[in-house]
Amino acid sequence: MALTITCPVCGKRDGYEFRYGGEDKGPRPDEEGLTPENWCDYVHMNDCVAGIQKEWWYHRDGCGVWFSTHRDTTTNLEISDSEVK
Amino acid sequence: MMNRLKNLPTLRVNTSEKVSVTYRGKQYEGFKGDTVASLLYANGIRIFGRSLKYHRPRGLYSLDGECSNTCMQIDDIPNERAENIPARDGMNIREQNVKGSAEKDMMGFIDKLDWAMPAGFYYHTMHRPAKMWPVAMKQIRKAAGLGTLNQNFNRHERFDEIFPKTEVCVIGGGPAGMAAALEAADKGVRVILLESRPWLGGFYEYRTSVDESGNFLYSKARTLAEKVEAHPDIRVFKHTFMVGAYNNNLITAFQRGGETESFHERYIEIRAQSVVVATGCIERPLIFENNERPGVMQAGCAHRLCRTYGILPGKAAVFSIGHDTGLEAAVDLFDMGLKIACIADLREDGQDPELLEKVKGRKIPYYPGRVATEALGKKRVTGVKVGTIDGTVEETYTCDLVVASAGFTPVTGPITINQGKLKFDEHTGFFLPSVLPDKTHVAGRINGLGNPASIEASGKLAGLRAAAECGKDLTGEIDEAQGELNDLPGPQRGSKFVTGPVSGRKSYICFDEDTTIKNIKQAIRKGFDVPELIKRYTSAGTGPGQGGIPGHNLPLFTAKFKAEENEKIRPTNQRPPLVPLFLSTYAGTNHDMAKRTPMHDRQKKDGGIFRRLGVWRRARYFSNDFSCRKEIENVRNNVGILDGSTLGKFRIHGPDALKALQRVYISNMEKVKQGRVKYTAMCNDDGCVIDDGVITKLAENDYFFTTSTGRAGSTVEWIRYHTRFDGWDFNLVNLTDALGVINLSGPNSRKVIEKVTDQDISDQALPFSGVKEYTISDDIPVTVMRLGFVGELSYELHVPSSYMESAWDLLLEAGKEFHIKNFGVEAQNVLRMEKGHVILGQESEQRTNLTDINMGFLWYRKKKEAKTVGNVALEQTVNDTGRLKLVGIKMKDPSRAPGDGCVIVDDTRVRGYVCTIRKSFSVEGVIGMALVEQPLAKNGTTVFVYEDECKGNLSEAQVVPMPFYDPEGKRMKA
Structure with a gap:
């Protein structure tokens, strides 16, 4: 896998070691007053940006941390170090 | 065996060690170091196979595998x-x-039928009437093919894989690549x-000409190679x-293993910080009538056959070349004993005067501005x-060898596959990189350089630049190296000439796919007029050679034919x-990697x-009776x-x-x-149930819980994800491998434990x-x-893994008298099914939610502030009617169980499927569980099971209440 991801704990590592956790959509919404549509949007709908996207990664074969990072989806390159320090 | 040239300093074959192979049932001998092709060529074999479409004879052309000419079946591969x-x-x-042999191919007549197969004939002619297509296809496949597959073939070789990391990766071990590697x-x-190649040296390796200091290029290559191989970095x-x-x-690559290596081939995936591409050039194929007839080969091929393998490629030759190394090859081969009828040089001027002198001195007829037109x-x-x-x-000349080459073509694949861009360069006649991939440098002949000093200097410069990108401060040295290179001869002149005045009917631009100049013209006339379209319409460049032969020739020819601007x-x-x-x-290595429990070997022995x-x-079983009756x-x-022991085991502790x-x-x-212990379940955000297990409290904010076997690996990830x-x-600790689990089940189980512990284990x-907590055997x-x-x-006994065998032995010993x-x-699977207990993944699938499998009783709805995963979706679907529900079923025929996964149907459609079904030994009949549409889920409903190959004879079953066995649970609570 050509992708490299920068883990806030372990540094820049091969993409093989990570699991993708999807686009960053913010915290879970409050349950009060949620419509099925709103809920479905939160769970299933994605922006699918062609460009820079904030997203979640899990260092599965490493330290086991979830963190967010920015990636350019058109080049499949991480554009800066991960956010969580 | 043909007479081989011996004692040449450039040889790569060991003439004292013989190798013997079988070709068409006959033994042939060669030397250690020979390739299969050079060995056969040395034995007088010229036709290596027949071409894909027209069954034209094909022979040795380039020596580097750029075309399928020498594709052969070796040891069934x-x-x-x-x-x-x-x-x-x-x-x-x-x-x-071939049908017959390569020499006498009974399908050879097809070559004469080329008029019936214009470019794209496959698309035009074979689809009408549609019924004819399968027939035609079969015949075409029979006539056109590359080797035959042995259906019983099994690979026995070992394959390997490595994933090295490095700062600089240099592609190409010629003079430029070696200079770059050493410098970096x-x-x-x-x-x-x-x-x-199996050795370093590239373009220098076989050449006996000298550089400006008077060193032979081949010996220079070997000195450089020694330095490179001795370098610790x-x-x-x-x-x-x-x-x-x-x-x-x-960078990905693969390596062929030698006879002493442990692998046949190995995959190499290199993570580099910067890359130097020093792939050099291949020769630009010259296109003329019958330009792929056995006996036609490129200058480098002829030269290397002689210098590397000790084979004089023919008796009398005609050279049609377009560059100085062609002249150099002619002079050297002449000196080695090859008769040369003439040298045609497509250049009018610009030749190396020294080489011309040498040609003249040997009285070889030399014609500038001429080119081969037909073999x-x-x-x-x-x-x-x-x-x-x-x-x-x-x-017309009589000869048995035509050495043909239009010039050089840079090997740009490593640049373009990484999104680099090429631009045609007027001076060199090359497609030169105009946009390079990030942190990539080019060195050597790929830039059009030909002078040895320039090639090495450009390698040095690229090596310095690559090292600089890895954090070394080398500004001064880079400027110096750049200056040095600027003072040396620059790129050599070249042209875009690829073909002389020919009709093109038998002039092959692509050997692999039998594409001629005529085919290209046909495509252009049809409107497929740019190389990418021509490639698809004529299939030029889509063969096993990956565009090696037509790669740059196709755009050059197209441009010439359409009189297009070079831009x-x-x-x-x-x-x-x-x-x-x-x-x-x-x-790669393809291990079947599986985890073993601490009891693996013991159970194997049992x-x-x-x-x-x-x-x-x-x-899964402990006898060959897969119904497991005795075990049950x-x-x-x-x-x-x-x-x-495979059960997932976790501890979670901490304030939250x-x-x-x-x-x-x-x-x-x-x-x-x-x-x-509390039995509970996890759902996903769709309310679908993903895991079940038990949990107990160890202390305040300290819990121990189990998950199903399949979820053990992803539970930490799951919990951290949903709390991120x-x-x-x-803190979350995975104890799956730290603890083993022994399940002791049956009416005598308490008696067994009583014997190994002093503590009270009564009801x-x-x-x-x-x-x-218990201590067994003190x-x-x-x-x-107690589950x-x-x-x-x-x-269920949770035992530290290291104690598992001892605990197991103690229990077995204690249990002897209780049988x-x-x-x-499998026995466990049947036992729990009789009890109506589900296994997730078996009694559920991706769409199955908690209430579908009658586990709604686990669901606590009044903790909205917890934002429980699955709660929202469950609330929203709780009144849905279109869901599959889990029911117990009993087959009408008590003698035989259908397979798990059989669908439940009515007259028109699928209404559900059988999850697990077995002939029960504990209760009467064939019983199981099924997921069925809600209207069928009522007790007493008759459903029909469709089995594979039942030929429409559906099996009848009835929806019945669960559990089948001990509905009041008296036995497990005894």
Whole structure:
């Protein structure tokens, strides 16, 4: 896998070691007053940006941390170090 | 064997060590170091196979595997390039795509039918009438093919894979690549060097001309190679083909193993910080009538046959060349004994005067401005027509060898597959890189350089630049190296000439796919007028050679034919793999990696039959009776022992542990108490149930829980994912491998445990759903949970892994008098099914939610503030009617069970499916569980099971209440 991801704990590592956790959509919404549509949007709908996207990664074969990072989806390159320090 | 030239300083064959192979049932001898192709060529074999479409004879052309000409079947493996495969003793070699032999191919007549097969005939003619297509296709496939597959073939070789990291990766082990590698490594960065031939040296390797200091190029190559191989910071991979380049400079390659290596081929994936591409050039194929007739070969091929393998390629030759190295080859081959009828040089001027002097001195007829127009001879070359470029003069020569080459073509694949861009360069006649991939440098002949000093200087510069990108401060040295290079001769002149004045009917631009100049013209006339379209319409460049032969010739010819401006010419895209390799090589070592429980060997000894289950191998049966009747009955009547170590086991503790549990578990986790286990489940955000298990409280904010076998690997990830925004403070420890689990089930199970511990294990001390610490045999700490998965009095013992065998032995010994016996996963499966207990994944699928499998009782709806995963979706779907529901079913025919997974149907459609079904020994009949549409879920409904190959005879079943066995649960609570 050509992708490299920068883990806030372990540094820049091969993409093989990570699991993708999807686009960053913010915290879970409050349950009060949620419509099925709103809920479905939160769970299933994605922006699918062609460009820079904030997203979640899990260092599965490493330290086991979830963190967010920015990636350019058109080049499949991480554009800066991960956010969580 | 033909007379081989011996004692040449450039030889790569060991003339004292013989190798013997079989070709068409006959033995042929060659030397150690020979490729299959050179060995056969030395034995007088000229026709290596027949072409794909027209069954034209094909022979040795380039020696580097750029076309399928030397594709042969070697030891039952088709499409091996004989020119790249080292000959080994005992190899069995056959030609491909022939009916008869390569010499006498009964399909050879097709060559005359080319008029009936214009470009794109496949698309135009074969589809009408549509019924004819299968017939036509069969015949075409029979006539056109590359080797035959042995259906019983099994690979026995070993494949390997490595994933090295490096600072600089140099592609190409010629003078430029070696100079770059040495320069970078001397600056203190690690270097990996890839070379496709089995030795370093590249363009210098076989040449006896001298550089300005009077050193032979070949000896210079060897000095450089020694330095490179001795350098501690350079890792050299020879006989290694680069196949892919990706962003972040990930380079993939594969290496052929030598006779002493442990692998046949190995996949290499290199993570480099910067890359130097020093791939050099291949020769630009010259296109004329019958330009692929055996006996026609490129200058480098002829030269290397002689210098590297000691084979004089023919007796009398005609050269039609377009560059100085062609002249150099002619002079050198002449000196080695080759008669040369004439040299036609397509250049009018610009030749190296020294070389011209040498040609003159040897009285070789030399004609500038002329080019070969047609090779003569039916199966191999017997002569050649040579004419002026404008077609006004034409002369015929008798010869058995035509050395033909239009110039050089840079090997740009490694740049373009990594999104680099090329631009046509007027001066060199090359497509030169105009946009390079990030942190990539080019060096050597790929830039059009020809002078040895310039080639090495450009390598040095690229090496410095690459090292600088790895954090070395080399500004001054780079400027110096740049200056040095600027003072040396620059890129050599070239042209875009690829073909003389020919009709093109038998002038091949692509050998692999039998595409002629005429075909290209046909495509252009049809409107497919740019190289990418021509490639698809005529299939030029889509063969095994990956565009090696037509790669740059196609755009050059198209531009000339359309009189297009050079600005607009673009070569077709190349894609990885640049060199074909086995899928087995990509697959690598292919271990069947499975985890073993601490009891693996013991169970194996006890006759366990193992099956793969997720990441584990587990004992599924303990006899060849796969109904497991004895195992089941022993659990129901006596006591059985099962290794449940694969169960996921976790501890969660910390101030926010309970909050995390409330988030992921569907029940009210505040109710979890010390000394008691609680059965509960996890859902996903769709309310679909993904895991079940038990949980107990160890202390305040400290819990122990189990998950199903399949979820053990992803539970930490899951819990952390769903709490990632909250910043909660808790620790999660995966104890799956630290603890083993022994499941003791059956009416006698309590008696067994009583014998190994002094502590009280009566129903009062440890009631159903209780959990307690015990010490067995005064030594082994064990957590005992009283559960009832199989529906009997049952204990789950969590034992430290290192104590598992001892604990197991003690229990077996204690259980002897109570008839303790192993039972496997299949017996457990039947036992729990009779009890109506589900296994997630078996009684559920992706769409199955908690209420569908009658587990709604676990769901605690009043913890909205916990934002429990699955709660929202469950609330929203609780009144849905269109869902599959889990029911018990009983077959009308009590003698035989249909298979798991059979669908339940009515007259028109599928209404559900059978999850698990077995002939029961504990209760009457064939019983099981099924997921069916809600209207069928009422007790007493008759449903119909469709089995594979039932030919429409549906089996009848009835929906019945569950559990089937011990509905009141008296036995497990006994």
